[in-house]
Amino acid sequence: MKSTAGESGDLKVVQLFDAIDKMKQYDEELLLKKHKSIRKQQLSNLKARLYHEVLSSLRSLKQQExxxxxxxxxxxxxxxxxxxxxxxxxxxxxxxxxxxxxxxxxxxxxxxxxxxxxxxxxxxxxxxMQDRAEKLSHESVEINERLRLIGALSDLSLQLYSWYIQHGHARNNHDREQLDALMSQNIIEESSKTSGFYEKLYRYQCFCWYGFIIQDFLLYYRYCQKWVDLFHKEPKMMEVETMHYIKGMHNLLSAHFDLRNYQKFEETLEQFEVFAKSDHIQHSQNNLIQTFIYLYTAKLNKHFMEGTFTKGLALVPEIEEKLKHFEIYLDRHRILVFYYKFASLYFGSGDHEKSIDYLNKIINWKVDLRTDLQCYARLLHLIAHYELGNFDLLEYLLKSVYRFMSKMNNLSVVELEIFAFLKQSFRLTPRQLKPHFEKLLSKLRKLSKNKMESRAFMYLDVISWLESKIENKDVQNVIREKYLKSKS
Known part of the structure; x- marks a missing residue:
């Protein structure tokens, strides 16, 4: 009797698997209606058994990997x-x-x-052996010490990354003091002479996040390179800790982008593309998703660097299709970043209405992260309406954006100067505008050299926009000329 009951249960698990597999979307009522042999009171236990069987099968299939x-x-x-x-x-x-x-x-x-x-x-x-107890005791102490160090460094790395996800780049001296306090912990000094892989990895990550948040891009680049080099020295770890390697490559590409290391950016992007095509990536859903995010982020950044905004628009439908395909696996932060990059591409290519469409998606998405992105999306939204000549909206938008950024403690001298200019520009004729554009450009160039003020220029290339207005050129053409000049 037990054997028959067991066989009957196994058959129902198989039937349940087949039934769910044929569904595009799980519908419990429809499932029970179509499969009379599966009773409602059995379904919970059958689903639990099926889940266990699927996980067991996956474990067997992926064990060697x-x-x-x-x-x-x-x-x-x-x-x-x-x-x-x-x-x-x-x-x-x-x-x-x-x-x-x-x-x-x-x-x-x-x-x-x-x-x-x-x-x-x-x-x-x-x-x-006689000294077995002493050797095991010594080994235990050594491993526990390593685990303590790894645990503390990974905690600090996570704290710094969490700070960035919440706030973005350091906004003022108060933010800088908070970050300096985190980095002054004893664990940083303790780990300076470490030789273990994970101790080094998390140490490098701490300095990467710290350098990036305070906009010390040379420090950021130096430790991004150390992070990636760590894997190149131990290639087998690229398969053991693939996600950390992918993240390291992304950060190295970002560092090259921030420093405008054009040639190094090209070389690293090419290397990353080759890695993305490897079997280890192609056979793992998780790895595929992460390489998609970071590879396409780098491809978009390449267009921003080179001033080829219109050309870059060809990537938008492709990325949107993949975002929809991976929708259930992606966090909101990643989607917001892509929307902001899309908006920036359209703005740079002169399609301000399309830019506003994507900025509205960010502005209307009620989220509690990346307050910096929320603020600069509103500022770019304001400038896009200015470009379209929607002056009837601008007075309202100016007050709204000012209040929002002030509430988020995100107002810097750069933003205040932009607000003052836009408010004044309503009353100026086109002929009167040019000297005011030039005056604002002169102020912002000076401010761009101040680290506490330069964060605005990471989100908005206001200087290139002002130059485009003064020279009567498209923004992307201004950036393209700068790129070509740097290459010559």
Whole structure:
């Protein structure tokens, strides 16, 4: 009877899988209506069994691709042998696990191995070497110290990244003091002489986020390069920690973009594109999604650097299609960044109405992150309406944007100067405008050299916009000429 019931249950799990697989969208009522053999009271248990079976199958399929799964399985074998009283056989497997874990920098697994080794040695006579206890004790202390360091550095890295996601770049001296306080922790000094892979990785990440947030782009670049070089020195770690390598490449590309290292940007982008086509990326949904985000971010940035805005618009439908395809996997922050880049592309190419469409998507999306992006989307939105000559809207928008940025503690001298100019420009004739454009440009060029004021220029190339108004050229042509001049 038990066997029959089991077989019946297995059959229903298969039927449930087939039924769900055929659905475009899960509909429980429709499923029960079409499959009378599956009763409503059984469905919860059947779904739980199916979920377990799917995960088990995925584990078997992906085991050789994932060092965690391999080590976990071997540890399970070692524990099974121990529970059967086969202590020496268990110790042999533990030796192999330890070697594999060391070769792949998997410190947490080494600790688990040492813990089980100590248990065996403490409870059973294995006739192992005389100084076995001392060696295991020393190894345990060393690993625990490494894990403490890795844990503290990864915590700090996460704190800095979280600060950026919430606020963007440092806005004032108060922000700078907060960030300096984070970076003055003892763990930074402790980790300066570390040799472990993960200790170095998280240390480099801390300095990357710090340099990027305070807009010290040379510091940012230096540690982005160290981050990527760490993987190139240990290539096998590119498969073990693929996501960290992808993120490192993204940050290195961003550093080259911020410093206008045109040739290095091209070389790194080409290298990243080759990596994105590798089997390791193509066979992993997670890796595919992340490479899509960062590869297309770099491709858009290339058009911003080179002043080829109109050409870059060809990427927008392609990216939007992929955003829709990966929609359930993407966080709001990534989508907002793409919308802002789309808006900037359309603005630079002279299509201000289309730019406003994307800026409205950001402005109307009620989110509690990237307040900097929310602020500069509103400022670009204001300038786009100015370009369209929507002066009846501008007075209202000026007050609205000013209030929003003030509330978000995001007003700097740069924004105040822009607001003052736009407010005054309503009453000026086209002939009177040019001297005022020139005066504002002169002020902003001076402010661009001040780190606490320069953050605005990362989001809006106001200087190129002003130059375009003075020289009566398209914004993208102004940027293109600067790019070509730097290359000659």
């Amino acid at each position: 994932n060092i965690d799964l391999q080590l976990h399985e071997q540890l399970d074998f070692a524990r099974l042998l121990y529970n059967k009283g086969l202590y020496l056989q268990s110790l042999k497997i533990l030796d192999k696990i330890k070697e594999l874990a060391k070769n792949n920098n998997q410190v947490t697994y080494i600790l688990q191995v040492v813990f089980l080794e100590k248990k065996i040695e403490a409870l059973h006579i294995t006739r192992s």
